[in-house]
Amino acid sequence: MAKYHVSIYTKERKTQWDTLVKASPEATFLFRRDFMEYHQHQFLDYSIMVFDNEVLLAVLPANRVGETVFSHQGLTYGGFVFKPDLSFIEIDDILSSVLEFLARHGIKSLDIKITPEFYQTENTRHIIRCLKNLNVERYRKDRIFAVNYAKPFTIHKTKMKHFNKNQDKGFLIEEVNDFGLFWTEVLIPRLAEKHNTTPVHTLSEIELLKARFKNEVKQFNIYLKDELLAGITIFDKGRIVKSQYGATTKLGEKERALEYLFLSLIFKFQTEGKHFFSMGTVRDTAKPLGYNKGLLRQKKELGCLEYNQDFYKITLA
Missing domain, CATH: 3.40.630.30 (Gcn5-related N-acetyltransferase (GNAT))
Structure with missing residues (x-):
């Protein structure tokens, strides 16, 4: 009973x-x-x-x-x-x-x-x-990957070298309330081109979530000479933040803009006292091993540890 x-x-x-x-x-x-x-x-x-x-x-x-x-x-x-x-x-x-x-x-x-x-x-x-x-x-x-701020984390030396070098490039990082530019000019085209897929959230859905959760749903864009090169959508869950989407244009890829933005946010959330920066899974059933090896390498080089x-x-x- x-x-x-x-x-x-x-x-x-x-x-x-x-x-x-x-x-x-x-x-x-x-x-x-x-x-x-x-x-x-x-x-x-x-x-x-x-x-x-x-x-x-x-x-x-x-x-x-x-x-x-x-x-x-x-x-x-x-x-x-x-x-x-x-x-x-x-x-x-x-x-x-x-x-x-x-x-x-x-x-x-x-x-x-x-x-x-x-x-x-x-x-x-x-x-x-x-x-x-x-x-x-x-x-x-x-397999879920996250930076654990309670432990020493190591950024790959090549990524740190480019990050330090690009400090003087003129990148501008902004937190914006408008998701439209990133969704239409970067995220949707790049997902279609590289993975033949679409974002889980439509633009109208992410805008609705932003309206309902102003402090939890965040968009960070990075620009060079007023041109949008990349962006990261963040879900802020208190002690844990998660990168929900990250994408870059072809020019942004050449300029390493997404990498620069990720590292900037990793350090930003560390200073804000967050406990973890989650970068999600590398699961990809279309791959022979069931995961994306490139994503796995990228997340580890950004300082992530592996969790289940x-x-x-x-x-x-």
Whole structure:
């Protein structure tokens, strides 16, 4: 018998949901409803809320496809988000209550993409330990790269040489509110040309997110003689910042503008007291080894360490 009451999120619970997310040790603006719902037309939301009487203890951002519930496929990572100061015993009961609820409602499996290691709280690590005692399969492990500011990090000597040399080139770096120029003149053309793909976010979507999260969604552009050469889109999650997009023009590539911008931001966020600068994954299933070797080399040369992100499937029936 489930100890706690479990229900599916409804819009009437938005304030309650967001209040828990903001206060949680697992807090990130990606779990707020205004972020989750910018692409709501693409997913059947099946987000879960766990209550002890009227007290909200935990939420699980999620969507449903047939008989499977996913910790939300529209998010880079997911998992449970907990009220502060819960005990491990309470977390055990939350997990049991959720699994019982899903099985009772005809769900055959729950897929959870755990946050990368450097995001993880003690609560998350406890959930991972619990999962290993269940009928669970770890079906995927991604490599995530980030600069850890708590540890000495080394920028490749060639990159530092060019960075120091280019100090006098006349580069201008600006944080801008207008994403249009970067999206239309740099990001979309370069992704099409180099990878035959498009950005995950359309221009209208990233503009909507900027309007909703003015302090968390940021755009940095770099110019030379008033010409835009490159840009980096940043998601600021508090102690962690993530480069969501980075792209350069052909001239910018020649001038090493994107490299200069990355290094400038690495040092900027270090002085601001950030804990990690995440540069994401190198996963590329189109490559023979399943990852992009060029991206791997670039991120390591920018001072990144390698971390894991695990994906689990819990079979319920």
